Amino acid sequence: MIARSIKAFSIQEFKKPYRMLFPFLWKHRRAYAGLFFFMFVDVALTLAYAWFMGTITDAAVEGSFDKLGRLVPAGVLLISLSIASGYWNNMLDFRATANVKKDLKEHLLQHVLLLPAANIGNLRSGAVMTHFMDDIHGIGGMIGSSLIRLVKLPLVFIAVFVYMLQIHWFLSVLSLAVIPAALASGALFGVLLRRNNRVIQALCENLNSLLNETFLGTFVVRSFSLEKKLYRTYTAENERLFELETKDTRLRGWFRAGGEAAGAAAFLLSLCVGAYFVSNRVISIGSLLSFVNLTNHLIYPLMGIAGLWAGLQSSLTSAERLLRVLEQPLDTRELPDYECPPPGAKSIAFKDVSFGYDGSTRVIDRFSLDVPAGKTVAIVGASGAGKTTLFQLLLGFYKPETGDILVDGLSAGALTPSRLRGYMAHVPQDSFLFSGTVRDNLLLARPGVTEAAMIDAARSANIHDFIVSLPNGYDTEIGERGMKLSGGQKQRLAIARAILKDAPILLLDEATSALDGETEHQVQEALQRLMQDRTTLVIAHRLSTVRNADFIVVLDQGRIAESGTHEELLRKRGTYRELTRRQTNGIRSNYR
Numbered sequence: 001m002i003a004r005s006i007k008a009f010s011i012q013e014f015k016k017p018y019r020m021l022f023p024f025l026w027k028h029r030r031a032y033a034g035l036f037f038f039m040f041v042d043v044a045l046t047l048a049y050a051w052f053m054g055t056i057t058d059a060a061v062e063g064s065f066d067k068l069g070r071l072v073p074a075g076v077l078l079i080s081l082s083i084a085s086g087y088w089n090n091m092l093d094f095r096a097t098a099n100v101k102k103d104l105k106e107h108l109l110q111h112v113l114l115l116p117a118a119n120i121g122n123l124r125s126g127a128v129m130t131h132f133m134d135d136i137h138g139i140g141g142m143i144g145s146s147l148i149r150l151v152k153l154p155l156v157f158i159a160v161f162v163y164m165l166q167i168h169w170f171l172s173v174l175s176l177a178v179i180p181a182a183l184a185s186g187a188l189f190g191v192l193l194r195r196n197n198r199v200i201q202a203l204c205e206n207l208n209s210l211l212n213e214t215f216l217g218t219f220v221v222r223s224f225s226l227e228k229k230l231y232r233t234y235t236a237e238n239e240r241l242f243e244l245e246t247k248d249t250r251l252r253g254w255f256r257a258g259g260e261a262a263g264a265a266a267f268l269l270s271l272c273v274g275a276y277f278v279s280n281r282v283i284s285i286g287s288l289l290s291f292v293n294l295t296n297h298l299i300y301p302l303m304g305i306a307g308l309w310a311g312l313q314s315s316l317t318s319a320e321r322l323l324r325v326l327e328q329p330l331d332t333r334e335l336p337d338y339e340c341p342p343p344g345a346k347s348i349a350f351k352d353v354s355f356g357y358d359g360s361t362r363v364i365d366r367f368s369l370d371v372p373a374g375k376t377v378a379i380v381g382a383s384g385a386g387k388t389t390l391f392q393l394l395l396g397f398y399k400p401e402t403g404d405i406l407v408d409g410l411s412a413g414a415l416t417p418s419r420l421r422g423y424m425a426h427v428p429q430d431s432f433l434f435s436g437t438v439r440d441n442l443l444l445a446r447p448g449v450t451e452a453a454m455i456d457a458a459r460s461a462n463i464h465d466f467i468v469s470l471p472n473g474y475d476t477e478i479g480e481r482g483m484k485l486s487g488g489q490k491q492r493l494a495i496a497r498a499i500l501k502d503a504p505i506l507l508l509d510e511a512t513s514a515l516d517g518e519t520e521h522q523v524q525e526a527l528q529r530l531m532q533d534r535t536t537l538v539i540a541h542r543l544s545t546v547r548n549a550d551f552i553v554v555l556d557q558g559r560i561a562e563s564g565t566h567e568e569l570l571r572k573r574g575t576y577r578e579l580t581r582r583q584t585n586g587i588r589s590n591y592r
């Protein structure tokens, strides 16, 4: 087992995590330099204390009061220096550790925000929360004073051993007898702790995901009476976590107890043999006192290195988990920011575009479409035909496998995400609202817009009267994801947000599906006005929307099945005509 543990150790394992951490450590190099300086101060103080103890004891045994009197100020100085050194060590350790963790959190958030959409789909929200809450905290064993101790402990060991050799070489060699046991236990416990820690973190990830989904889907949970089932799952996992954490504490306890036993053994051995040497006048009582005091400092670095190794192993698990996210390649390093939409309507062109989410099944298949500036094109088709995917491609969330998408004659792939998305105002199927006020949610579409423009947009979306009827009007809190609003209110707010953005291209994905007949009519009017000077792509299933479009595309399995104006398509007696017939007869269709 020990051999396996030692074999498991490989410098290679640390290369990648430290390569990731290096820029953060370098940024706070002053704190690390300070820690490095106080490391030497600490080593010097350890030796000085041993010297002081031996010298003052010998002076007492000799009855030399003059010498004792001279030693007192030295003792006061040593105590003062060690208080100052302790304070600065703590402060610098905090700076060296907390700053790196803070920067790492920001870097992680930036990386997650920049991850391509395809990679985001593979991330579980619980895992992301665990990275932020536990893993960043978990790398503590690789940074700050833990990192300095990698140098400090061997230094203390060598300095103390050399000092002890000066007192008596045989005693010094004798006190090394416990080294093999100390090193072996460190290697063994390190691997056991790391193994346990891996399971703990995977379990935390599951628990965080479970909690996250429970709160996000709270009404689904209640409507299906899943409370008991979820509670049972949570308590079972939580119980297992408790057992693993108990095991972790037990392992650490054994490790600490082993260290103390090794220290006590070395102390007893040197005390017994040392007492024999004192009785034979080989060494003085003071020298023996210095020696036994130093044996602790000899064993502590050994156990410390073993403990450090165990801590490093635990931290390595956290670093590996962070690396799994941070190593995912990014298309860009710059966070997209609001870019003022360019004025005037813009054209859109899909040129022989093919795309599939998994690289094998084609969701969009050699799709070509020209949308001249200022025109409205409606896209209809069965559920899963690829309508929303076309929007995702247009917004640059995914890249076409073949073909190109042109916006205003420019290849979408060549535009920065900020510029590309600046062209478009998008109202998706599920309008996401942020917790905060109505005003916060509206203004994020166009920062710095005037109050009058904001109210105009709300009026156009037929939501202004409702907003002013709220207790605090535009400053009313709408709850997490807009929970305090109805589906139709949320949708109208999302439409107002899109109107406010005033972008040259409108992407409406079933934008009016949650509205009642009367409200829909009013919003349709507003949208109609808005569409006049804009290029609009609309995924629609209501005839009113489709009929007014300049052009209609019927999508089937990612290909254009039919296209033309409303009248042309009706004359074709194909899929579109069947769709309109079903809607007119009030039959619920799976066409949208």
Ligand SMILES: Nc1ncnc2c1ncn2[C@@H]1O[C@H](COP(=O)(O)OP(=O)(O)OP(=O)(O)O)[C@@H](O)[C@H]1O
Residues within 6 Å of the ligand: 121, 357, 358, 363, 381, 382, 383, 384, 385, 386, 387, 388, 389, 390, 592
């Ligand atoms: N992120 C994704 N990863 C993998 N497959 C996906 C993803 N999003 C959509 N799909 C698949 O791509 C196909 C097209 O989906 P899309 O959402 O574009 O259809 P749609 O026409 O908008 O359907 P609906 O009208 O029901 O919204 C579907 O088969 C769907 O399962």
